[in-house]
Amino acid sequence: MPDIHNKSPSIAGFRLTRVGITNLKKQVKVVRSGRQITLMPVIDISVNLPSTQKGAHMSRNLEVTNEIVEESIKNPVDSLEELCEEISKGLLDKHEYANFAEVKMRSEYFLERKSPRGTDSLENYILIARAMSSRTDKNIETRKQIGVEAIGMTACPCAMETVRELIKNENGIDTPEMNKIPFISHNQRNRTSLIIEVPEKYQVEADDLIEIVESSFSSPTYELLKRQDEGELVLNAHKNPKFVEDVVRDILAKIIEKYQDLPDDVQVSVLSESLESIHKHNAFAERVTSLGELRK
Amino acid sequence: MPDIHNKSPSIAGFRLTRVGITNLKKQVKVVRSGRQITLMPVIDISVNLPSTQKGAHMSRNLEVTNEIVEESIKNPVDSLEELCEEISKGLLDKHEYANFAEVKMRSEYFLERKSPRGTDSLENYILIARAMSSRTDKNIETRKQIGVEAIGMTACPCAMETVRELIKNENGIDTPEMNKIPFISHNQRNRTSLIIEVPEKYQVEADDLIEIVESSFSSPTYELLKRQDEGELVLNAHKNPKFVEDVVRDILAKIIEKYQDLPDDVQVSVLSESLESIHKHNAFAERVTSLGELRK
Amino acid sequence: MPDIHNKSPSIAGFRLTRVGITNLKKQVKVVRSGRQITLMPVIDISVNLPSTQKGAHMSRNLEVTNEIVEESIKNPVDSLEELCEEISKGLLDKHEYANFAEVKMRSEYFLERKSPRGTDSLENYILIARAMSSRTDKNIETRKQIGVEAIGMTACPCAMETVRELIKNENGIDTPEMNKIPFISHNQRNRTSLIIEVPEKYQVEADDLIEIVESSFSSPTYELLKRQDEGELVLNAHKNPKFVEDVVRDILAKIIEKYQDLPDDVQVSVLSESLESIHKHNAFAERVTSLGELRK
């Protein structure tokens, strides 16, 4: 039976940057902070294709992924990005004609949190992992990333001052108290992602990234809030008003502080998007950079 | 060439409730408030299928739709729901074996608005139209609906009172002013839809429905807000705090007031959903009813 | 501290059909076919609201859900629909002013399958569960449903015959073999859902529903297919060509056969949608009915 994929393509001379599959769904197991957890990532897998090869052997992507995922059920790996790394290396092993392989995963994730008044709450996040393996001569080099996406609240610092003036004028009051208390502003749901490269022999814990993102909102948000809890959360958020720009900058500052041992060439990207309550569109701020750039 | 669709199905005895197509995209023209406008609806079209028929003739759905849409390019109909009605009648005409036909459309829509301080702004909404035609003996009866979906802001009445108490206690101030001014609360983007049946010989203007929905939020929202505009919008919203429940009830009250001439059996549904800024989940309220029920 | 939710609404006289939350994400545990499995459903929760009540106590929805989900972590319930039932009963318990409560869940789900040539494969599906509890006097009555959504392949029976004629004419061949072998047709990804009511004291196993749906496509689909596997799957699908109408009818026939002991008033709905390869739009067929109607 002829192997159509190994044929030369009818139109020669074009290599392809990525050939693979998207939207693959899997159950995997990883160990995080000592506990073994089940994740259900959506997975994208690809390799590059030289100009001499008509098609990539798509089924090999699945074989590699299945073998490594099944092995991970028995012996869970330390992190989602490590799982990506193992698959991307396995891809280069099976696709002898490729010298680049990429694996991306995105999964729901849950963490125990405490509300302002101490109620336990299980909050949901997104984990994002990625590995890119390159073959050069006999060596395979892999760069990998771990990232998180979290939902929180931002309260606008600008509208707060405008409203303060409006109320003072409207009610003819201008007491010193009126200037020291936080004031009405618009606030909204915000979705922020932080992705950081994890160099070989280093560890970055996803839970730490969630902590960094969540502490950079005007306030974290919770699934269950009794009346007093809700009041404190809302008040705290208005004592801590933030533009999307501030959320991104605060995360960058914490990254520098937390990851002093990571090398300068580590890539970092932060994206914060607010579902503005005063507009039908969203506001966003983004920084894509390296640790070295940030440290300057 | 055999017509496979007219064959009896191998498994007899099962009629089907709906057979048709979804996700059809079209450009149509309608006249609204005297101006001719272009809409780009996504369309779902179906007929029922008796147990004696293997398949519906899917291409007839397209033929009918194309004819009527093309005719509407030349002679625009008065409304999107009327366009749905014409297509649903045409479907029964072409599918002689069917006695039920349904057409649904959903389209972006734009309206001129004025911000709190009078700036012109083109705001976007969704129009929802639907027609269901039933054949009984020689008669065809059609029920049609028009609906709208709008985005606005809700500010929570409950958190506002809790925060007021917290600030008074925290700052040791309890002046009369503190009780009369609106206070900090959480606010958020809200998406509300209103759908109403349009009986034969009656007209319901979609722009009126948008007006009803938008005036029932804590505040409408705008694309362009200069600082003063933004301050007033935010302050106004907090003078007018609303639960999702309030948004729905206010719309119902305005419906009764506005459509006193519509008969009792007219179906109405209102759904309001807030992208809560203090939670990762949404809050919603819904009423599905008839005008007669509302008038009791 | 005043309870704003218990106040009378400013606009009296309107009860609400549903008030609650959507898009809540949870980890739950259920026992299926003897094994304990982890699911990550998206959950919608609501109660009705009488006209005398301004707002539903939203946080009670979360309290009830959390208690029951936590209990299910320790003592997993038998099914997702049973979990919905327990929460919907708990909602009526906590919302003393409500007499209707509804809980809906939708979760990714995985099952072991075997490809045409016997390769093991973990395939993904969607589980859909729902419970609606009604309070009458001192009684609470609950109706619950379980449903599944599966992806498969449909090959068109109609185009196959047209193409056969075209090829015979084009090549001037009309051998008996040409009429007995399956022929080229268009085929495509199809997504079909089956939802069935589960009366009290009866059990419906979700895995059986998946089996019913998957065996009603032209062919099931698999994640990993080696060349021979792929060829057999494609050939089998063309030996078994189906309209979306056929998929729905075949499922209905199997439902009758499988659930002979379920009462006549059990509600059933089947919806099959094909991402047509020859069109940019989709084709669909649907039946919404009761077992009694089907048995006629």
Next chain:
Amino acid sequence: MPDIHNKSPSIAGFRLTRVGITNLKKQVKVVRSGRQITLMPVIDISVNLPSTQKGAHMSRNLEVTNEIVEESIKNPVDSLEELCEEISKGLLDKHEYANFAEVKMRSEYFLERKSPRGTDSLENYILIARAMSSRTDKNIETRKQIGVEAIGMTACPCAMETVRELIKNENGIDTPEMNKIPFISHNQRNRTSLIIEVPEKYQVEADDLIEIVESSFSSPTYELLKRQDEGELVLNAHKNPKFVEDVVRDILAKIIEKYQDLPDDVQVSVLSESLESIHKHNAFAERVTSLGELRK
């Protein structure tokens, strides 16, 4: 009234790559092939932010966009990418602290097509436009792109040969005819995008890009197909079987042929994704490159 955005950020030293808005919806007018058409793009707009600036003036993004869009209603520009260019230049004009501005648009688009047997059909596509303006000293330099996304059909070349062998073996027939006719394969809906840079003083017509993409599928698809039309389309697709890899390569070849006058540094990206009918996941191929690379 203090301008909070002009303040220094509390955490100094971090410039931001992009600050702006997403998901803005607008009606715009452009001239394409001599006809004036209405588009309803979703728009993303951003500028970079130096470390000395706390916030971008978000409302200026809207002012610029509105002015230019309103002007385009009166005097339509030649293309969507030109509209992006004008807005991105306007952004640098209004945000004096920024030296980078980016505008992206994505809009439904319709074109007249003819089915295999000549029936007129209005088919829908996506237009993608983007402009990035950079300020260096007193100069502003803008790079702009135009792209399209189209839906078509791919039929697999590999499964076709496997099925041919299976049928020959199964039926004990091995005539010469069996080897020359196209055969059963899996086919499916495919979505392919092509984006190309448009250097200053050059024109790239979006309709040509759609032509290039659509002619590179196994077959284009149509909204309305009568039986004979459908048969020919399906047969033609199987005479022209393609991997996603082939779709990408055929587009690249046509790009080289068509745009011989465009300079070497023009960026090109092609992405083809098939909603595999035999799998629940998708297959994709991608090339991101420059014309110069392609011409080697």
